Amino acid sequence: MGKVKMSKYRNLLLCVAAASVVAGPALAGKFGLGRPALPEEIAAWDLDIAPDGTGLPVGSGSVLDGEETFAEFCASCHGDFAEGVDNWPKLAGGADTLADKDPLKTVGSYWPYLSTSFDYIRRSMPFGNAQSLTDDQVYEITAYILYSNDLVDEDFVLSNENFMEVELPNAQGFILDDRDTTEAHFWTEPCMENCKDVVEITMRAAVLDVTPEDETAKAEAPAVVEAAATPEPAPEPEPAPEPVAEVAALDEALVKKGEKVFKKCKACHQVGEKAKNKTGPILNGIIGAPIGQVEGFKYSKAMKALGEEGQVWDDENLTAFLTKPKKFLKKTKMSFAGLKKEADITAVTEYLKSVGK
Amino acid sequence: MSNKPKGLTPSRRAFLKGAAAVGGSMAGGGAALAASPDPLIVEKQPWAQGTGDGVDASPYGLPIQYEGDVVRRNVEWLTADTISSINFTPIHALDGTITPQGCAFERHHSGAIDMRKEDFRLMINGLVDTPLVFSYADLERFPRENRTFFLECAANTGMEWAGAQLNGAQFTHGMIHNMEYSGVSLRSLLEEAGIKPEGKWVYVEGADASSNGRSIPLEKALDDCMIAFKANGEALRKEHGYPARLVVPGWEGNMWVKWIRRIEVTDQPIESREETSKYTDTLEDGTSRKWTWVMDAKSVVTSPSPQSPIKHGHGPLVITGLAWSGRGAITRVDVSKDGGKTWETARLANPGQPMALTRFYLDTTWTGEEMLLQSRAMDETGYVQPTKAMLRETRGENSIYHNNCIQTWWIKSNGEGENVEVS
Incomplete structure (x- = not known):
């Protein structure tokens, strides 16, 4: 008996000790850390x-x-x-x-x-x-x-x-979380045997077939080359992309105008020294550059294919693309609907010429 | 979510390749007698004769090349763009409960931003006695806590509401991770500013361009929320909110604001975009539940599963998986091999910890029979993970969020697995 008592006592002691060892920090009022936020700072955020x-x-x-x-x-x-x-x-x-x-x-x-x-x-x-x-x-x-x-x-x-x-139509369409009541039957004693008579497969993921393939298998898959919208047959591989006529001085007024138009593109594309690939690729030096070749950007297969067949972003291609991206290249990832005004396209092209590599 | 583009078949080829490699052992089982001496034993191997890498070959170590496929993966058709998107933790290939940061899923609304600790500011304003600004160094001077919690995106398994869709535990259940956080209690910061009696909520906001913000009842904020700056012992990764993020134990991941910059004490919820147009659950009649913060008890068999088929022969088989609950600790996990007709109780690797992942094992014998493998979690409140049919009955199929249904893997006689739904 005495022994039993003894060990109980010891267990109790151990518990107490363990509890104090793992307890969270005891908070003792204020620490005097941080500094008062200024009204301007609060207003800004x-x-x-x-x-x-x-x-x-x-x-x-x-x-x-x-x-x-x-x-x-x-x-x-x-x-x-x-x-x-x-x-x-x-x-x-x-x-x-x-x-x-x-x-x-x-x-x-x-x-x-x-x-x-x-x-x-x-x-x-x-x-x-x-x-x-x-x-x-x-x-x-x-x-x-x-x-x-x-x-x-x-x-x-x-x-x-x-x-x-202004009251929005669905203002009254929400209820507070009621899982504790409407799903109260989920708190239950679970069935362990003979829980149902028949078990049949009613749906299979393989039928729907929308799971991404792993990379290695992807590489083995036959490359699907989507036909570009441009009707002419693939040109003979050109020796080198036509250099942009950098000699021609830029129309500064047009560049300015183009910079304004470019605001529409800025959500996805960056230019300048610190530019990074975002939703769209960096556009530094894009005029005259081979299509689909900006380093580190994941292009659609279709866009890549255009570049691989030697196409470059010359005036003609760029104008066609910016007029109606999906008409130029059906499978492009660019969701932009296109620039409606020809003048905007001319201006933004001029602007892009001004942002070199 | 509808079936979008036509993808390629799941790693069938990869699987078959794997199966061929172990073809010999598929037929036999157990401790087969070796016909001839194993060259790996009887011949001298290069690693046993030459030398390996020196200590500084990789100052910050990465997994060995042979584990290169254990990575986060994205389902491209889910979102318009990777900058506002999500990827998935490779739970099918992990064991234990702690998720390494490098493969813990990411979810950004405006991309993962680069912020130096020196540029970090955390403001507490609103219904407080003294609005305060803390630097990162200030945070490190508050009493510190170490606690392990799961973070599950409310949309985890969301693609499976209308039917079995994605073929792999990574894709069906991989919007989850579990880390040991070091940081300070949100309570200590709020008390430093002094909460006014009218304060009933906090509105928390991140520093990235999405300024993701959520309203949290003050009671929860003062209960167990943390501002964490370390995970699994090291600094948070950029993609998880470096240098500091909010931890909201047991509640949906969207509330765990990353790059946290502001906590405003308010008398009402802000009803931001992320808590009205998103993260609300539409029921069958078109009304929607809001403020469904807590993550229901849930579990999944991670192996065998479609991405982790049985590649060995008949005989001993380890069935394993993860279980968790936002309401407390997991107390029990049952496993069924026949689609839910009969169940047996699995072994928990360790006693369940509140609002953290629990690993379960069922040590069993497999003789090539087909299995409809399921797991069912129970938590300390007595909640039992429901079937998909039970969920559909109360919620319909348009909830998107909070799908905690019992998952079924059809394990075929060749060991291959497929995501299916059963009656």
Whole structure:
């Protein structure tokens, strides 16, 4: 008996000892660390906007101005009508689809609060150049997105004054996490034997076949060469790409104009000394360069193939590509819809000539 | 999520190659008698005669070349671009519970940024007595904690709602990692600033261009959240938020804000993009659940599985996998070989730790029979991992997030595995 007691006592002691050894730090009030944040610092970072409008800046923007601003900063990924390009988010449409097999979730069909759109656009957009828009531009874009969703008329002007009057269609479409009650039957004693009569395979992943192949096997796979949209047969391998006529002086005014047009490209492409490959490749010295050869960028197979057959980014190819990227090369990864104005293409080409290697 | 492009068949070729290499042993089983002496034993091997690499051959060591396929992988058709995207931890090839940082999955909204410790600033503002700014060096002077937690993306297994889709545990369950974090409690930082009585929430925000931000109830923030700067003993990797990230134990990964720069005490949730348009779970009738923060109990067999087929002969077979729960510790894992008709309880490698991965093993004998392999986790609250049918019954198929269903691998008589759904 005595022995038993003894060991119990010892176990208890051990437990106590162990507990104090693994305990977290005992916090003793304040440590006097850090420094007070200055009002300017808080103002620079505290940009979030709550559903009740707390944090909204003074400003306004119309649907009409928004159409232009949207085309300039957003349409390359989200489409001219906020309908989305490729896998980039669709911002409009999808009304009454939430209970469908494939719901389309957009600002109009799904987002509960308009504050969220404003907040997100102001803090995080455009992709690749966040926080570059003025507050009025953000109002304009937000107004245009409302318009694209048929929620306001084309003469609508959104401002901090009328912001809270806009109620989004799905504002009441959310409930708080109710798993503890609706899924209370998941807390149960599990079955161990004869849990079902029949077990049949009802679906197989191999049938759907969307799993990425591993790299080694990929290399063995036959290379699929997509035909380029350019109709002429593959030219004889040229001895060397035609050098760009660097002798010709650049039209400085045109370069300036092109720099402005290039803003549309900046979300994905970088130029200059510190440029890195982003969504798109670095464009330093791209004029006259072989197609699909920027080091370290993962091109579509189709784009690579063009380069391998000796094609270069000359005026003709670049103009065709920038006019309608997907027409020039169906399988290009570039989701940009294209530049509508010929003058913009000429200008941006001139600008790209000015950014050498 | 619909079936997008036509991919190539899973590593069937790679698998068959592997099978051919061990073809001899596939037929026999157990300790077969060697017909002739093994040259690896009877002949002198170069590594046993010459010398190997010197100590500084690789000042920061990488896995040996033969393990080069144990890497994160991306499913390209899932997202528009790798800068705002996700990849997957190779859980099919790992063992134990700690995920090495170099192969722990990444999820960025605006790319992994480069930030020096010297440029790091963490602001606490809002409903506090004194808004404060901390430097990285300040963080290191608060009392420190070491705690191990899993981080699971709420979208893990999200592609499987409508049916079996991706053929491999890495792709179906690889949006998860488990690391030992060193850092300071969020509570100590908040108390340093002094929380005003009106404060009910914190809004946490990262320094990258996405300024990913989430609202967290103050109660959770003061309970067990951490600002971590080390993982598995070394500095966080850039892709995981170097120099410091938020740790929100048991809750969805999106809340674990990387490159954390600001914590605002508020009286209401901000309802940011990431907590309204994303990370909300649409039910069958079109209404959506929000604030579904906690990750339900879940498990998966990591081997054998489609990317980790049985390559040995009949006889002893180790079935292994991972289990975890955002509500606490895993207490039990059952394994079924017949698609859920009968179950046997697996062996936990170690007692479950709260909100951390638990490794399980089922030491068994395989004689080439087909198996419909499943695992089922239970946690300390008594929650039992549900079947996909049970989940669909309450949630429909459009939730995207929080799919913690029981996974089935069809292991064929040649040892190959496939992701399937069963009745």
